Amino acid sequence: MGRAEERRARQRGGRRAAPPTRSSGTAAPTRPAGPASVGTVEGGPVEGGRAAARRAAKGKAGRAAAGAGKGKDGKSFIRRLFTWKKIVGGFLGVCLLGMGAFVVLYMMIDIPKGNADATLQSNVYKYSDGSLLTRDGKRNREIVPLSKVPKSVQKTFVAAENKTFYKDNGIDLKGTARGLLNTLSGKGAQGGSTITQQYVKNYYLTQNQTVSRKLKELVISLKLDREKSKDYILAGYINTSYYGRGAYGIQAAAQAYYRVDAEKLSVRQGAYLAALLQAPNQYDWAIASDTGRRLVQARWNYVLDNMVGQGWLDKAERDKMTFPKPKAPKAAPGMDGQVGYLVNAANNQLAKQLVAQGSADNVNDALNLVDAGGWTITLNIDKKKQTALEKAAKSQLTSKLDPKKRSVDADVQAGAVSVNPKTGAVVAMYGGKSYYQHYRNNATRVDYQPASTFKPVILAAAFDEAAQTQTGKPITANTMYDGTSKRPVVDKGVKVGFAPQNEDDHDYGPITVQTAMNYSVNSVFAQMGVDVGMDKVLKVASRLGMDTADLKAVPAQTLGTMGASPLQMAGVYATLDNHGKKVTPSIIKSVENSRRTVDLPNPIGGQVIDRNAADSVTSVLTGVVDDGTAKISVRDNANRDGRKVAGKTGTSDENRSAWFSGYTPDLVTSVGLFGESKKNGAQVSMYKAGGYPRVNGGGFPAQIWAAYMFGVSQTGLKFDLETDQGAAVQPTYTPTVSQTPTQTPSQTPSSQAPTSQSPSQTPTQTPTQTPTQTPTQTPTQTPTGTPTNGNIDNPLNPNGRP
Helix, strand or coil: CCHHHHHHHHHHHHHHHCCEECCCCEECCCCCCCHHHHCCCCCHHHHHHHHHHHHHHHHHHHHHHHCCCCCCCCCCHHHHHCCHHHHHHHHHHHHHHHHHHHHHHHHHCCCCCCCHHHCCCCCEEECCCCCEEEECCCCEECCCCHHHCCHHHHHHHHHHHCCCCCCCCCCCHHHHHHHHHHHHHCCCCCCCCCHHHHHHHHHHCCCCCCHHHHHHHHHHHHHHHHHCCHHHHHHHHHHHCECCCCEECHHHHHHHHHCCCHHHCCHHHHHHHHHHCCCCCCCCCCCCCHHHHHHHHHHHHHHHHHHHHCCCCCHHHHHHCCCCCCCCCCCCCCCCCCHHHHHHHHHHHHHHHHHHCCCCCCHHHHHHHHHCCCEEEEECCCHHHHHHHHHHHHHHCHHHCCCCCCHHHHHEEEEEEEECCCCCEEEEEECCCCCCCCCCCCCCCCCECCHHHHHHHHHHHHHHCCCECCCCCECCCCCEEECCCCCCCEECCEECCCCCCCHHHCCCCEEEHHHHHHCCCHHHHHHHHHHHCHHHHHHHHHHHCCCCCCCCCCHHHHHCCCCECHHHHHHHHHHHHCCCEEECCECEEEEEECCCCCCCCCCEEEECCCHHHHHHHHHHHHHHHHHCCCHHHHHCCCCCCCCCCEEEEEECHHHCEEEEEEEECCEEEEEEEEEECCCCCCECCCCCHHHCCCCCCCCHHHHHHHHHHHHHCCCCCCCCCCCCCCCCCCCCCCCCCCCCCCCCCCCCCCCCCCCCCCCCCCCCCCCCCCCCCCCCCCCCCCCCCCCCCCCCCCCCCCCCCC
């Protein structure tokens, strides 16, 4: 073979072994032909090249099938989109953008002047006719330099609010981020701000929880921390904060709580003032609930323990410290008598509305907004009715109490609320003898039992739910029940383990629901509550205006063992008077503020119970006045002048509270008396108060009610009732026992008050029905349960009914 042929052979072998790649457009490189390759041109290697080409083609097809949906490099779209480089780059880009935006904000936002909220104004309170009730006076504030506050007291505030205050740069990034997230997600406020941030919020900004406000707070705090000293910031913080009792700043707070100047405060006292800042109204020892007192003591301990942890207080010295109870509040101008109660009640209602409409995150923040001033609040209080209620309380109660003769007289507290059932307006309120003498408002307190004034709620539930007795008979005013004292309550033939005693353990035997209401028979309403279903009773109570959210549906609730206030009970009875349309009592008529708009809800709501049910209860409650426990104080009152009245008395266990809640067609008033120890505020009995063995609802409460109501309510009005039952309608039959008694009953039931003597005439009607139960003893009285003595009409007598 010549050289030319060898060259052509090498060329042919190279092309076959490595054919050009069409996809790339270039030929695969060939290995230089050496001696070994010359001898293999026409042998196996040529065929091997063809096999390799075929295998390459198959592999390429397989890879093409396996790589469907992938890019040219074989990677999926998602993997190509989210590479580590892109993720890290994107994160760094966002960080750079955020940093850039923050730099821009930092350059654009300057430390502003103190905002309008920092320049505190007086609030103006007016009667419903627009005349002045009071101003809250000039701001109780005196700015003091930090040098006049002991170093140890300064540290109590740092320990309470921001332990890293002296080391941080004025902001808490983690807390601020958490607050921003909560704001964006609608979860409300979140703690974690530094003292610098709180000072900026209080003095330069507002309390509004918005993203823009939080960002401004962050920037201003950083700038303030760079431009001002820590002492400057701390001084501003403790001098601008609100401590309760109308005190702004540490000097005013020191005087308000301990009657000393700020420079004389001890560490113990400073720790209490520092603890107050978390919730000044809730933690004020003079008005705090038991829960509030526990919380503030826990907060006080937290402050001192933090001081020990930071090395600012010796542990041995801390262990010796006891809680420094503050002194009672001292008088403030224009708040004496009932004014302080009215102002505080209005402030609390306004604060709740601010929270409801989103102007504040919680009641404490909202009260701070109210206390900041600038409000003109017109109350629904009618000047004439307010004066009349105060006079009634004085003439019928306080003037008759003499603590020098009877120590128990010093423990008697009274509260009352009067409401227009057509508008929901609180037209008068009595919170106690004087705001300066007793700071807790007895008209709004909810820590005493309403007792038998709860029985109309049970009856309302029975009517509204069309409930039946255990034997399947509809519950009406004339339904017969067993009024035996300590009668076991039965549910579907099984005793439920509850057998309440009637007042004075009196046995009434078979009686109508009407008579049971007249004489407040516990055994009857305990059974009725089970017949209706206690869960349904509590639901109706809630719809009528009582707070039953945390109550258990147990038969014991039929005795009114939950807590309630005269304000709540006035709302319940106003809803009954308003034919079942919800009445939510409102002390505020209108609110004006230059910086905020407040939309007040309508006190009159929708139908919460059927009108016939509400009117039937009203009809039954007229019997309590005309034939029951309120006869002497109300029915026989010389000033009644023909007024139509419905109401209910109540006396709680151990005589710790006594009530009368009642209404005429145009006005509702609830009066409560509460036994509160003058020494420690504990609930105590009122036995022998005023010189009487027991204070019953038909006594002082009903007397206050009548003296007030018969002087201000209209005459000549009638209840517009849609009902076919109750005391307003005479029964169509006279019930008798189902067994022939050994003695003929001396009297048949009627709507008249029972007496201990037999009637002078023989009954003209033959009974058409019999009671569902037979008495276990031979009756010696009428089925209505004629008492064994002639003193039951006197509500002040120890044998009177509740």
